[in-house]
Amino acid sequence: MTRGSGSDRGSDSRRGFLAGVATAGAAAVAGCSALPFTGDEERREQPVSLPSDAVGSIEWPASPFPATVPASLADAHETRARGMLADVPADPDVPNAAVATAIGDDREQAMRRVDAEIADEWPVDALSAWRRRREDAAEVRGAYRAATGTDDGADLAAQRRAVRDDRGALASGIEYRGESAVEAVLAYEPVESLLAECARNVRPRVTYPADPVAEPFRAGEAVARVERSRAAVADAAGLREAYLDGRDGAAPRWASLVAAADGLRGSVSRTRSTVRERTGGEEPLGDEDLSGTVAQELVAVAELGIGSTVEDVERAIDAGDHATAAVEAGTALAESEAYRTAINEIRDGEHRDVPTEASVRSTAERARATVSEVVDADDPLATRLVRPGLEIVGYVDDRIDEGYGSARRSQAELAYADLYASAVPAAAAFVRERLE
Structure with missing residues:
Protein backbone atom coordinates (compact mmCIF):
# COMPACT_ATOMS: atom_id res chain seq x y z
CA MET A 1 0.00 0.00 0.00
CA PRO A 36 28.80 -27.64 -11.60
CA PHE A 37 27.59 -24.12 -12.39
CA THR A 38 29.17 -22.26 -15.31
CA GLY A 39 28.74 -18.62 -16.18
CA ASP A 40 25.14 -17.53 -15.72
CA GLU A 41 23.92 -21.09 -15.97
CA GLU A 42 22.15 -22.37 -12.87
CA ARG A 43 21.03 -25.90 -12.17
CA ARG A 44 17.33 -25.76 -11.42
CA GLU A 45 15.25 -28.42 -9.78
CA GLN A 46 12.53 -29.85 -11.97
CA PRO A 64 4.75 -18.52 26.97
CA PHE A 65 3.86 -14.96 27.98
CA PRO A 66 3.19 -15.43 31.70
CA ALA A 67 -0.13 -13.56 31.85
CA THR A 68 -3.38 -13.23 29.97
CA VAL A 69 -3.11 -10.64 27.22
CA PRO A 70 -6.07 -8.27 27.69
CA ALA A 71 -8.57 -8.41 24.84
CA SER A 72 -8.97 -4.66 25.29
CA LEU A 73 -5.61 -4.08 23.59
CA ALA A 74 -6.70 -5.67 20.29
CA ASP A 75 -10.15 -4.10 20.65
CA ALA A 76 -8.58 -0.66 20.89
CA HIS A 77 -6.64 -1.22 17.67
CA GLU A 78 -9.71 -2.44 15.84
CA THR A 79 -11.84 0.45 17.01
CA ARG A 80 -9.17 2.94 16.05
CA ALA A 81 -8.60 1.36 12.63
CA ARG A 82 -12.29 1.19 11.76
CA GLY A 83 -12.81 4.74 12.97
CA MET A 84 -10.05 6.11 10.75
CA LEU A 85 -11.34 4.24 7.72
CA ALA A 86 -14.84 5.53 8.41
CA ASP A 87 -13.45 9.06 8.00
CA VAL A 88 -12.54 8.27 4.38
CA PRO A 89 -15.41 8.04 1.87
CA ALA A 90 -15.49 5.05 -0.45
CA ASP A 91 -15.37 7.45 -3.42
CA PRO A 92 -13.07 10.26 -2.28
CA ASP A 93 -13.89 13.69 -3.65
CA VAL A 94 -10.34 14.64 -4.61
CA PRO A 95 -9.53 16.96 -7.52
CA ASN A 96 -6.83 14.66 -8.85
CA ALA A 97 -8.69 11.66 -10.29
CA ALA A 98 -5.67 9.34 -10.12
CA VAL A 99 -5.10 10.20 -6.47
CA ALA A 100 -8.80 9.71 -5.72
CA THR A 101 -8.76 6.27 -7.32
CA ALA A 102 -5.60 5.24 -5.46
CA ILE A 103 -6.98 6.37 -2.10
CA GLY A 104 -10.25 4.55 -2.78
CA ASP A 105 -8.37 1.37 -3.67
CA ASP A 106 -6.18 1.66 -0.58
CA ARG A 107 -9.24 2.16 1.61
CA GLU A 108 -10.86 -0.95 0.19
CA GLN A 109 -7.70 -2.98 0.73
CA ALA A 110 -7.36 -1.72 4.30
CA MET A 111 -11.00 -2.61 4.99
CA ARG A 112 -10.43 -6.14 3.73
CA ARG A 113 -7.47 -6.49 6.08
CA VAL A 114 -9.46 -5.21 9.04
CA ASP A 115 -12.20 -7.74 8.30
CA ALA A 116 -9.82 -10.68 7.74
CA GLU A 117 -9.22 -13.37 10.34
CA ILE A 118 -5.94 -13.40 12.21
CA ALA A 119 -3.73 -16.49 12.22
CA ASP A 120 -4.03 -18.60 15.35
CA GLU A 121 -0.57 -18.10 16.80
CA TRP A 122 -0.02 -16.20 20.07
CA PRO A 123 -1.95 -13.20 21.43
CA VAL A 124 1.12 -10.98 21.03
CA ASP A 125 1.08 -11.89 17.33
CA ALA A 126 -2.57 -10.90 17.07
CA LEU A 127 -1.63 -7.52 18.50
CA SER A 128 1.11 -7.20 15.89
CA ALA A 129 -1.41 -7.93 13.14
CA TRP A 130 -3.76 -5.30 14.51
CA ARG A 131 -0.98 -2.70 14.69
CA ARG A 132 -0.26 -3.27 11.01
CA ARG A 133 -3.95 -2.88 10.19
CA ARG A 134 -4.15 0.27 12.28
CA GLU A 135 -1.08 1.60 10.48
CA ASP A 136 -2.68 0.90 7.09
CA ALA A 137 -5.86 2.69 8.13
CA ALA A 138 -3.87 5.69 9.33
CA GLU A 139 -2.00 5.83 6.04
CA VAL A 140 -5.24 5.93 4.06
CA ARG A 141 -6.78 8.57 6.29
CA GLY A 142 -3.61 10.66 6.33
CA ALA A 143 -3.36 10.60 2.54
CA TYR A 144 -7.04 11.52 2.17
CA ARG A 145 -6.79 14.45 4.56
CA ALA A 146 -3.66 15.70 2.79
CA ALA A 147 -5.22 15.35 -0.65
CA THR A 148 -8.27 17.32 0.47
CA GLY A 149 -6.23 20.21 1.81
CA THR A 150 -5.81 19.41 5.51
CA ASP A 151 -2.29 20.00 6.78
CA ASP A 152 -1.60 17.67 9.73
CA GLY A 153 2.10 18.51 9.97
CA ALA A 154 2.00 20.45 13.24
CA ASP A 155 -0.32 17.97 14.92
CA LEU A 156 1.86 15.08 13.78
CA ALA A 157 4.96 16.71 15.27
CA ALA A 158 3.17 17.09 18.59
CA GLN A 159 2.03 13.47 18.49
CA ARG A 160 5.58 12.33 17.77
CA ARG A 161 6.89 14.23 20.81
CA ALA A 162 4.16 12.75 23.00
CA VAL A 163 4.92 9.21 21.85
CA ARG A 164 8.62 9.72 22.52
CA ASP A 165 7.83 10.93 26.01
CA ASP A 166 5.54 7.97 26.69
CA ARG A 167 8.12 5.52 25.39
CA GLY A 168 10.93 7.10 27.39
CA ALA A 169 8.92 7.02 30.61
CA LEU A 170 8.00 3.36 30.12
CA ALA A 171 11.52 2.28 29.14
CA SER A 172 13.15 4.08 32.05
CA GLY A 173 10.78 2.42 34.51
CA ILE A 174 11.55 -1.17 33.50
CA GLU A 175 13.26 -3.01 36.33
CA TYR A 176 12.38 -6.48 35.05
CA ARG A 177 10.10 -7.00 38.00
CA GLY A 178 9.03 -10.63 38.12
CA GLU A 179 8.53 -13.63 40.35
CA SER A 180 11.65 -15.20 38.86
CA ALA A 181 14.34 -14.18 36.39
CA VAL A 182 13.08 -16.69 33.81
CA GLU A 183 9.54 -15.37 34.11
CA ALA A 184 10.86 -11.83 33.78
CA VAL A 185 12.54 -12.78 30.51
CA LEU A 186 9.29 -14.16 29.12
CA ALA A 187 7.29 -11.16 30.32
CA TYR A 188 9.62 -8.39 29.20
CA GLU A 189 10.95 -9.72 25.90
CA PRO A 190 7.74 -8.73 24.05
CA VAL A 191 7.71 -5.40 25.91
CA GLU A 192 11.25 -4.68 24.73
CA SER A 193 10.29 -5.66 21.19
CA LEU A 194 7.38 -3.23 21.27
CA LEU A 195 9.52 -0.41 22.60
CA ALA A 196 12.03 -1.06 19.81
CA GLU A 197 9.20 -1.05 17.28
CA CYS A 198 8.02 2.26 18.67
CA ALA A 199 11.52 3.74 18.46
CA ARG A 200 11.90 2.68 14.81
CA ASN A 201 8.60 4.16 13.73
CA VAL A 202 8.64 7.39 15.74
CA ARG A 203 11.83 8.56 14.05
CA PRO A 204 11.03 11.11 11.31
CA ARG A 205 12.56 9.00 8.57
CA VAL A 206 9.55 9.92 6.47
CA THR A 207 8.84 13.61 7.00
CA TYR A 208 5.48 15.23 6.55
CA PRO A 209 5.59 17.25 3.29
CA ALA A 210 5.53 21.03 3.23
CA ASP A 211 2.85 20.79 0.53
CA PRO A 212 0.65 17.83 1.54
CA VAL A 213 -1.75 18.33 -1.39
CA ALA A 214 1.14 17.74 -3.78
CA GLU A 215 2.43 14.70 -1.86
CA PRO A 216 -0.56 13.07 -0.16
CA PHE A 217 0.90 9.57 -0.04
CA ARG A 218 4.08 10.77 1.62
CA ALA A 219 1.88 12.56 4.13
CA GLY A 220 -0.08 9.36 4.69
CA GLU A 221 3.07 7.35 5.30
CA ALA A 222 4.39 9.87 7.80
CA VAL A 223 1.08 9.76 9.68
CA ALA A 224 1.04 5.95 9.58
CA ARG A 225 4.49 5.60 11.14
CA VAL A 226 3.55 7.75 14.11
CA GLU A 227 0.26 5.87 14.47
CA ARG A 228 2.16 2.59 14.52
CA SER A 229 4.49 3.93 17.20
CA ARG A 230 1.52 5.05 19.32
CA ALA A 231 0.01 1.59 19.02
CA ALA A 232 3.29 -0.11 19.94
CA VAL A 233 3.88 1.90 23.11
CA ALA A 234 0.26 1.35 24.16
CA ASP A 235 0.70 -2.42 23.75
CA ALA A 236 4.01 -2.34 25.65
CA ALA A 237 2.36 -0.58 28.58
CA GLY A 238 -0.62 -2.92 28.43
CA LEU A 239 1.48 -6.09 28.47
CA ARG A 240 3.63 -4.84 31.34
CA GLU A 241 0.55 -3.91 33.35
CA ALA A 242 -1.14 -7.22 32.59
CA TYR A 243 1.89 -9.15 33.81
CA LEU A 244 2.39 -7.18 37.02
CA ASP A 245 -1.30 -7.09 37.94
CA GLY A 246 -1.78 -9.09 41.14
CA ARG A 247 1.85 -10.22 41.35
CA ASP A 248 2.73 -9.05 44.83
CA GLY A 249 5.82 -11.25 44.84
CA ALA A 250 7.36 -9.61 41.79
CA ALA A 251 10.78 -8.19 42.59
CA PRO A 252 13.33 -6.38 40.40
Whole structure:
Protein backbone atom coordinates (compact mmCIF):
# COMPACT_ATOMS: atom_id res chain seq x y z
CA MET A 1 0.00 0.00 0.00
CA THR A 2 2.79 2.41 0.90
CA ARG A 3 4.01 4.72 -1.84
CA GLY A 4 7.39 6.42 -1.70
CA SER A 5 9.96 5.22 0.82
CA GLY A 6 9.36 1.87 2.48
CA SER A 7 7.52 1.46 5.75
CA ASP A 8 9.12 -0.49 8.58
CA ARG A 9 6.94 -3.39 9.55
CA GLY A 10 9.01 -5.04 12.28
CA SER A 11 7.83 -8.27 13.81
CA ASP A 12 8.48 -10.20 16.99
CA SER A 13 8.85 -13.33 15.16
CA ARG A 14 11.94 -14.51 13.22
CA ARG A 15 10.31 -13.98 9.84
CA GLY A 16 13.52 -12.53 8.52
CA PHE A 17 15.04 -15.97 8.96
CA LEU A 18 12.08 -17.54 7.18
CA ALA A 19 12.39 -15.10 4.33
CA GLY A 20 16.05 -16.04 4.05
CA VAL A 21 15.12 -19.70 4.05
CA ALA A 22 12.71 -19.06 1.21
CA THR A 23 15.37 -17.58 -1.04
CA ALA A 24 18.48 -19.41 0.10
CA GLY A 25 20.40 -20.92 -2.73
CA ALA A 26 23.14 -23.48 -2.42
CA ALA A 27 25.47 -21.43 -4.60
CA ALA A 28 25.76 -18.92 -1.76
CA VAL A 29 26.91 -21.52 0.74
CA ALA A 30 30.56 -21.79 1.67
CA GLY A 31 32.12 -24.85 0.13
CA CYS A 32 29.77 -24.96 -2.85
CA SER A 33 32.07 -23.25 -5.33
CA ALA A 34 32.84 -26.64 -6.85
CA LEU A 35 29.23 -27.24 -7.85
CA PRO A 36 28.80 -27.64 -11.60
CA PHE A 37 27.59 -24.12 -12.39
CA THR A 38 29.17 -22.26 -15.31
CA GLY A 39 28.74 -18.62 -16.18
CA ASP A 40 25.14 -17.53 -15.72
CA GLU A 41 23.92 -21.09 -15.97
CA GLU A 42 22.15 -22.37 -12.87
CA ARG A 43 21.03 -25.90 -12.17
CA ARG A 44 17.33 -25.76 -11.42
CA GLU A 45 15.25 -28.42 -9.78
CA GLN A 46 12.53 -29.85 -11.97
CA PRO A 47 9.05 -28.98 -10.68
CA VAL A 48 7.82 -31.58 -8.21
CA SER A 49 4.18 -31.80 -7.35
CA LEU A 50 3.57 -32.20 -3.63
CA PRO A 51 0.00 -32.66 -2.38
CA SER A 52 -1.32 -30.00 -0.07
CA ASP A 53 -1.34 -32.42 2.86
CA ALA A 54 2.31 -33.47 2.48
CA VAL A 55 3.40 -31.60 5.61
CA GLY A 56 0.31 -31.12 7.73
CA SER A 57 -0.45 -28.25 10.05
CA ILE A 58 1.01 -27.91 13.50
CA GLU A 59 -0.98 -26.64 16.44
CA TRP A 60 0.50 -23.69 18.26
CA PRO A 61 0.96 -24.20 22.00
CA ALA A 62 -0.25 -21.87 24.69
CA SER A 63 1.64 -18.61 24.74
CA PRO A 64 4.75 -18.52 26.97
CA PHE A 65 3.86 -14.96 27.98
CA PRO A 66 3.19 -15.43 31.70
CA ALA A 67 -0.13 -13.56 31.85
CA THR A 68 -3.38 -13.23 29.97
CA VAL A 69 -3.11 -10.64 27.22
CA PRO A 70 -6.07 -8.27 27.69
CA ALA A 71 -8.57 -8.41 24.84
CA SER A 72 -8.97 -4.66 25.29
CA LEU A 73 -5.61 -4.08 23.59
CA ALA A 74 -6.70 -5.67 20.29
CA ASP A 75 -10.15 -4.10 20.65
CA ALA A 76 -8.58 -0.66 20.89
CA HIS A 77 -6.64 -1.22 17.67
CA GLU A 78 -9.71 -2.44 15.84
CA THR A 79 -11.84 0.45 17.01
CA ARG A 80 -9.17 2.94 16.05
CA ALA A 81 -8.60 1.36 12.63
CA ARG A 82 -12.29 1.19 11.76
CA GLY A 83 -12.81 4.74 12.97
CA MET A 84 -10.05 6.11 10.75
CA LEU A 85 -11.34 4.24 7.72
CA ALA A 86 -14.84 5.53 8.41
CA ASP A 87 -13.45 9.06 8.00
CA VAL A 88 -12.54 8.27 4.38
CA PRO A 89 -15.41 8.04 1.87
CA ALA A 90 -15.49 5.05 -0.45
CA ASP A 91 -15.37 7.45 -3.42
CA PRO A 92 -13.07 10.26 -2.28
CA ASP A 93 -13.89 13.69 -3.65
CA VAL A 94 -10.34 14.64 -4.61
CA PRO A 95 -9.53 16.96 -7.52
CA ASN A 96 -6.83 14.66 -8.85
CA ALA A 97 -8.69 11.66 -10.29
CA ALA A 98 -5.67 9.34 -10.12
CA VAL A 99 -5.10 10.20 -6.47
CA ALA A 100 -8.80 9.71 -5.72
CA THR A 101 -8.76 6.27 -7.32
CA ALA A 102 -5.60 5.24 -5.46
CA ILE A 103 -6.98 6.37 -2.10
CA GLY A 104 -10.25 4.55 -2.78
CA ASP A 105 -8.37 1.37 -3.67
CA ASP A 106 -6.18 1.66 -0.58
CA ARG A 107 -9.24 2.16 1.61
CA GLU A 108 -10.86 -0.95 0.19
CA GLN A 109 -7.70 -2.98 0.73
CA ALA A 110 -7.36 -1.72 4.30
CA MET A 111 -11.00 -2.61 4.99
CA ARG A 112 -10.43 -6.14 3.73
CA ARG A 113 -7.47 -6.49 6.08
CA VAL A 114 -9.46 -5.21 9.04
CA ASP A 115 -12.20 -7.74 8.30
CA ALA A 116 -9.82 -10.68 7.74
CA GLU A 117 -9.22 -13.37 10.34
CA ILE A 118 -5.94 -13.40 12.21
CA ALA A 119 -3.73 -16.49 12.22
CA ASP A 120 -4.03 -18.60 15.35
CA GLU A 121 -0.57 -18.10 16.80
CA TRP A 122 -0.02 -16.20 20.07
CA PRO A 123 -1.95 -13.20 21.43
CA VAL A 124 1.12 -10.98 21.03
CA ASP A 125 1.08 -11.89 17.33
CA ALA A 126 -2.57 -10.90 17.07
CA LEU A 127 -1.63 -7.52 18.50
CA SER A 128 1.11 -7.20 15.89
CA ALA A 129 -1.41 -7.93 13.14
CA TRP A 130 -3.76 -5.30 14.51
CA ARG A 131 -0.98 -2.70 14.69
CA ARG A 132 -0.26 -3.27 11.01
CA ARG A 133 -3.95 -2.88 10.19
CA ARG A 134 -4.15 0.27 12.28
CA GLU A 135 -1.08 1.60 10.48
CA ASP A 136 -2.68 0.90 7.09
CA ALA A 137 -5.86 2.69 8.13
CA ALA A 138 -3.87 5.69 9.33
CA GLU A 139 -2.00 5.83 6.04
CA VAL A 140 -5.24 5.93 4.06
CA ARG A 141 -6.78 8.57 6.29
CA GLY A 142 -3.61 10.66 6.33
CA ALA A 143 -3.36 10.60 2.54
CA TYR A 144 -7.04 11.52 2.17
CA ARG A 145 -6.79 14.45 4.56
CA ALA A 146 -3.66 15.70 2.79
CA ALA A 147 -5.22 15.35 -0.65
CA THR A 148 -8.27 17.32 0.47
CA GLY A 149 -6.23 20.21 1.81
CA THR A 150 -5.81 19.41 5.51
CA ASP A 151 -2.29 20.00 6.78
CA ASP A 152 -1.60 17.67 9.73
CA GLY A 153 2.10 18.51 9.97
CA ALA A 154 2.00 20.45 13.24
CA ASP A 155 -0.32 17.97 14.92
CA LEU A 156 1.86 15.08 13.78
CA ALA A 157 4.96 16.71 15.27
CA ALA A 158 3.17 17.09 18.59
CA GLN A 159 2.03 13.47 18.49
CA ARG A 160 5.58 12.33 17.77
CA ARG A 161 6.89 14.23 20.81
CA ALA A 162 4.16 12.75 23.00
CA VAL A 163 4.92 9.21 21.85
CA ARG A 164 8.62 9.72 22.52
CA ASP A 165 7.83 10.93 26.01
CA ASP A 166 5.54 7.97 26.69
CA ARG A 167 8.12 5.52 25.39
CA GLY A 168 10.93 7.10 27.39
CA ALA A 169 8.92 7.02 30.61
CA LEU A 170 8.00 3.36 30.12
CA ALA A 171 11.52 2.28 29.14
CA SER A 172 13.15 4.08 32.05
CA GLY A 173 10.78 2.42 34.51
CA ILE A 174 11.55 -1.17 33.50
CA GLU A 175 13.26 -3.01 36.33
CA TYR A 176 12.38 -6.48 35.05
CA ARG A 177 10.10 -7.00 38.00
CA GLY A 178 9.03 -10.63 38.12
CA GLU A 179 8.53 -13.63 40.35
CA SER A 180 11.65 -15.20 38.86
CA ALA A 181 14.34 -14.18 36.39
CA VAL A 182 13.08 -16.69 33.81
CA GLU A 183 9.54 -15.37 34.11
CA ALA A 184 10.86 -11.83 33.78
CA VAL A 185 12.54 -12.78 30.51
CA LEU A 186 9.29 -14.16 29.12
CA ALA A 187 7.29 -11.16 30.32
CA TYR A 188 9.62 -8.39 29.20
CA GLU A 189 10.95 -9.72 25.90
CA PRO A 190 7.74 -8.73 24.05
CA VAL A 191 7.71 -5.40 25.91
CA GLU A 192 11.25 -4.68 24.73
CA SER A 193 10.29 -5.66 21.19
CA LEU A 194 7.38 -3.23 21.27
CA LEU A 195 9.52 -0.41 22.60
CA ALA A 196 12.03 -1.06 19.81
CA GLU A 197 9.20 -1.05 17.28
CA CYS A 198 8.02 2.26 18.67
CA ALA A 199 11.52 3.74 18.46
CA ARG A 200 11.90 2.68 14.81
CA ASN A 201 8.60 4.16 13.73
CA VAL A 202 8.64 7.39 15.74
CA ARG A 203 11.83 8.56 14.05
CA PRO A 204 11.03 11.11 11.31
CA ARG A 205 12.56 9.00 8.57
CA VAL A 206 9.55 9.92 6.47
CA THR A 207 8.84 13.61 7.00
CA TYR A 208 5.48 15.23 6.55
CA PRO A 209 5.59 17.25 3.29
CA ALA A 210 5.53 21.03 3.23
CA ASP A 211 2.85 20.79 0.53
CA PRO A 212 0.65 17.83 1.54
CA VAL A 213 -1.75 18.33 -1.39
CA ALA A 214 1.14 17.74 -3.78
CA GLU A 215 2.43 14.70 -1.86
CA PRO A 216 -0.56 13.07 -0.16
CA PHE A 217 0.90 9.57 -0.04
CA ARG A 218 4.08 10.77 1.62
CA ALA A 219 1.88 12.56 4.13
CA GLY A 220 -0.08 9.36 4.69
CA GLU A 221 3.07 7.35 5.30
CA ALA A 222 4.39 9.87 7.80
CA VAL A 223 1.08 9.76 9.68
CA ALA A 224 1.04 5.95 9.58
CA ARG A 225 4.49 5.60 11.14
CA VAL A 226 3.55 7.75 14.11
CA GLU A 227 0.26 5.87 14.47
CA ARG A 228 2.16 2.59 14.52
CA SER A 229 4.49 3.93 17.20
CA ARG A 230 1.52 5.05 19.32
CA ALA A 231 0.01 1.59 19.02
CA ALA A 232 3.29 -0.11 19.94
CA VAL A 233 3.88 1.90 23.11
CA ALA A 234 0.26 1.35 24.16
CA ASP A 235 0.70 -2.42 23.75
CA ALA A 236 4.01 -2.34 25.65
CA ALA A 237 2.36 -0.58 28.58
CA GLY A 238 -0.62 -2.92 28.43
CA LEU A 239 1.48 -6.09 28.47
CA ARG A 240 3.63 -4.84 31.34
CA GLU A 241 0.55 -3.91 33.35
CA ALA A 242 -1.14 -7.22 32.59
CA TYR A 243 1.89 -9.15 33.81
CA LEU A 244 2.39 -7.18 37.02
CA ASP A 245 -1.30 -7.09 37.94
CA GLY A 246 -1.78 -9.09 41.14
CA ARG A 247 1.85 -10.22 41.35
CA ASP A 248 2.73 -9.05 44.83
CA GLY A 249 5.82 -11.25 44.84
CA ALA A 250 7.36 -9.61 41.79
CA ALA A 251 10.78 -8.19 42.59
CA PRO A 252 13.33 -6.38 40.40
CA ARG A 253 15.44 -8.86 38.42
CA TRP A 254 17.59 -6.28 36.69
CA ALA A 255 20.90 -7.45 38.11
CA SER A 256 20.18 -11.09 37.28
CA LEU A 257 19.22 -10.35 33.68
CA VAL A 258 22.14 -8.00 33.03
CA ALA A 259 24.66 -10.50 34.41
CA ALA A 260 23.06 -13.42 32.57
CA ALA A 261 22.93 -11.54 29.26
CA ASP A 262 26.59 -10.62 29.49
CA GLY A 263 27.59 -14.19 30.29
CA LEU A 264 25.40 -15.60 27.55
CA ARG A 265 26.97 -13.26 25.03
CA GLY A 266 30.33 -14.88 25.71
CA SER A 267 28.85 -18.37 25.62
CA VAL A 268 27.23 -17.77 22.25
CA SER A 269 30.42 -16.35 20.77
CA ARG A 270 32.55 -19.23 22.04
CA THR A 271 30.02 -21.84 20.96
CA ARG A 272 29.80 -20.44 17.45
CA SER A 273 33.59 -20.32 17.12
CA THR A 274 33.96 -23.85 18.45
CA VAL A 275 31.28 -25.22 16.14
CA ARG A 276 32.84 -23.51 13.14
CA GLU A 277 36.27 -24.86 14.04
CA ARG A 278 35.09 -28.42 14.61
CA THR A 279 32.98 -28.54 11.47
CA GLY A 280 35.70 -27.27 9.18
CA GLY A 281 35.40 -23.49 9.19
CA GLU A 282 33.74 -21.64 6.33
CA GLU A 283 33.91 -24.66 4.01
CA PRO A 284 32.69 -27.55 6.14
CA LEU A 285 32.08 -29.91 3.22
CA GLY A 286 35.03 -28.94 1.08
CA ASP A 287 34.64 -29.76 -2.61
CA GLU A 288 31.83 -32.28 -2.27
CA ASP A 289 29.22 -32.13 -4.99
CA LEU A 290 25.84 -32.08 -3.23
CA SER A 291 23.88 -30.75 -6.19
CA GLY A 292 20.35 -32.05 -6.43
CA THR A 293 20.27 -33.42 -2.88
CA VAL A 294 18.47 -32.31 0.24
CA ALA A 295 21.90 -31.82 1.83
CA GLN A 296 22.64 -28.95 -0.53
CA GLU A 297 19.63 -26.98 0.71
CA LEU A 298 20.07 -28.09 4.32
CA VAL A 299 23.55 -26.59 4.45
CA ALA A 300 22.15 -23.30 3.12
CA VAL A 301 19.37 -23.24 5.72
CA ALA A 302 21.74 -24.14 8.57
CA GLU A 303 24.20 -21.45 7.46
CA LEU A 304 21.43 -18.87 7.70
CA GLY A 305 20.70 -19.98 11.23
CA ILE A 306 24.25 -19.75 12.53
CA GLY A 307 25.25 -16.77 10.41
CA SER A 308 23.94 -13.97 12.63
CA THR A 309 23.86 -15.66 16.03
CA VAL A 310 26.48 -13.50 17.71
CA GLU A 311 25.23 -10.30 16.08
CA ASP A 312 21.65 -10.82 17.30
CA VAL A 313 22.75 -11.17 20.91
CA GLU A 314 25.20 -8.26 20.66
CA ARG A 315 22.51 -6.04 19.15
CA ALA A 316 20.09 -6.76 21.97
CA ILE A 317 22.67 -6.12 24.70
CA ASP A 318 23.84 -2.90 23.05
CA ALA A 319 20.22 -1.73 23.02
CA GLY A 320 19.83 -2.57 26.70
CA ASP A 321 17.25 -5.27 25.90
CA HIS A 322 18.47 -7.90 28.32
CA ALA A 323 15.36 -10.10 28.21
CA THR A 324 15.59 -10.17 24.43
CA ALA A 325 19.30 -10.98 24.68
CA ALA A 326 18.53 -14.04 26.82
CA VAL A 327 15.99 -15.32 24.29
CA GLU A 328 18.30 -14.59 21.35
CA ALA A 329 21.12 -16.39 23.14
CA GLY A 330 19.01 -19.49 23.66
CA THR A 331 17.97 -19.41 20.02
CA ALA A 332 21.56 -18.93 18.92
CA LEU A 333 22.80 -21.88 20.97
CA ALA A 334 20.11 -24.12 19.47
CA GLU A 335 20.96 -22.87 15.97
CA SER A 336 24.65 -23.63 16.50
CA GLU A 337 23.86 -27.16 17.62
CA ALA A 338 21.48 -27.66 14.70
CA TYR A 339 24.21 -26.54 12.33
CA ARG A 340 26.78 -28.86 13.90
CA THR A 341 24.43 -31.82 13.73
CA ALA A 342 23.42 -31.07 10.13
CA ILE A 343 27.04 -30.99 8.95
CA ASN A 344 27.91 -34.19 10.82
CA GLU A 345 24.87 -36.02 9.49
CA ILE A 346 25.69 -35.01 5.93
CA ARG A 347 29.26 -36.23 6.42
CA ASP A 348 27.82 -39.52 7.66
CA GLY A 349 25.90 -39.90 4.42
CA GLU A 350 22.48 -38.62 5.45
CA HIS A 351 20.30 -36.15 3.51
CA ARG A 352 22.03 -37.09 0.22
CA ASP A 353 19.10 -38.71 -1.55
CA VAL A 354 16.88 -37.02 -4.09
CA PRO A 355 13.64 -36.24 -2.21
CA THR A 356 10.31 -37.90 -2.86
CA GLU A 357 6.81 -37.25 -1.60
CA ALA A 358 7.28 -40.07 0.93
CA SER A 359 10.55 -38.63 2.23
CA VAL A 360 8.99 -35.17 2.62
CA ARG A 361 6.09 -36.67 4.56
CA SER A 362 8.35 -38.63 6.90
CA THR A 363 10.60 -35.63 7.51
CA ALA A 364 7.53 -33.52 8.28
CA GLU A 365 6.31 -36.12 10.76
CA ARG A 366 9.66 -36.09 12.55
CA ALA A 367 9.74 -32.30 12.68
CA ARG A 368 6.20 -32.06 14.05
CA ALA A 369 6.90 -34.77 16.61
CA THR A 370 10.12 -33.15 17.82
CA VAL A 371 8.51 -29.73 18.16
CA SER A 372 5.57 -31.31 20.00
CA GLU A 373 7.91 -33.05 22.42
CA VAL A 374 9.42 -29.71 23.38
CA VAL A 375 5.98 -28.17 23.86
CA ASP A 376 4.65 -31.15 25.80
CA ALA A 377 7.44 -30.78 28.35
CA ASP A 378 5.51 -27.75 29.66
CA ASP A 379 8.56 -25.50 29.88
CA PRO A 380 7.56 -21.95 28.87
CA LEU A 381 11.14 -20.93 28.14
CA ALA A 382 11.65 -23.90 25.82
CA THR A 383 8.29 -23.17 24.21
CA ARG A 384 9.45 -19.64 23.45
CA LEU A 385 12.74 -20.90 22.05
CA VAL A 386 11.10 -23.51 19.83
CA ARG A 387 9.13 -20.85 17.99
CA PRO A 388 11.40 -20.91 14.90
CA GLY A 389 10.61 -24.63 14.53
CA LEU A 390 6.88 -23.94 14.75
CA GLU A 391 7.19 -21.19 12.18
CA ILE A 392 9.23 -23.25 9.73
CA VAL A 393 6.75 -26.14 9.75
CA GLY A 394 3.83 -23.77 9.27
CA TYR A 395 5.66 -21.82 6.60
CA VAL A 396 6.52 -24.92 4.56
CA ASP A 397 2.96 -26.21 4.91
CA ASP A 398 1.55 -22.91 3.66
CA ARG A 399 3.95 -22.75 0.74
CA ILE A 400 3.11 -26.25 -0.42
CA ASP A 401 -0.60 -25.57 0.01
CA GLU A 402 -0.19 -22.54 -2.25
CA GLY A 403 1.46 -24.74 -4.87
CA TYR A 404 5.03 -23.50 -5.05
CA GLY A 405 6.97 -25.59 -2.56
CA SER A 406 9.73 -27.75 -4.04
CA ALA A 407 10.34 -31.17 -2.51
CA ARG A 408 14.05 -30.58 -2.00
CA ARG A 409 13.79 -27.23 -0.27
CA SER A 410 10.77 -28.29 1.77
CA GLN A 411 12.47 -31.41 3.06
CA ALA A 412 15.62 -29.46 3.93
CA GLU A 413 13.68 -26.86 5.89
CA LEU A 414 11.72 -29.53 7.73
CA ALA A 415 14.93 -31.42 8.52
CA TYR A 416 16.37 -28.22 9.94
CA ALA A 417 13.23 -27.61 12.03
CA ASP A 418 13.69 -31.12 13.46
CA LEU A 419 17.36 -30.52 14.27
CA TYR A 420 16.67 -27.10 15.74
CA ALA A 421 13.82 -28.32 17.96
CA SER A 422 15.98 -31.22 19.14
CA ALA A 423 18.55 -28.71 20.39
CA VAL A 424 16.07 -26.46 22.20
CA PRO A 425 15.73 -28.32 25.54
CA ALA A 426 19.46 -28.20 26.22
CA ALA A 427 19.65 -24.56 25.13
CA ALA A 428 16.73 -23.66 27.41
CA ALA A 429 18.35 -25.46 30.33
CA PHE A 430 21.62 -23.60 29.75
CA VAL A 431 19.91 -20.20 29.66
CA ARG A 432 17.88 -21.02 32.76
CA GLU A 433 21.01 -21.97 34.71
CA ARG A 434 22.58 -18.61 33.86
CA LEU A 435 19.45 -16.75 34.92
CA GLU A 436 18.92 -18.48 38.25
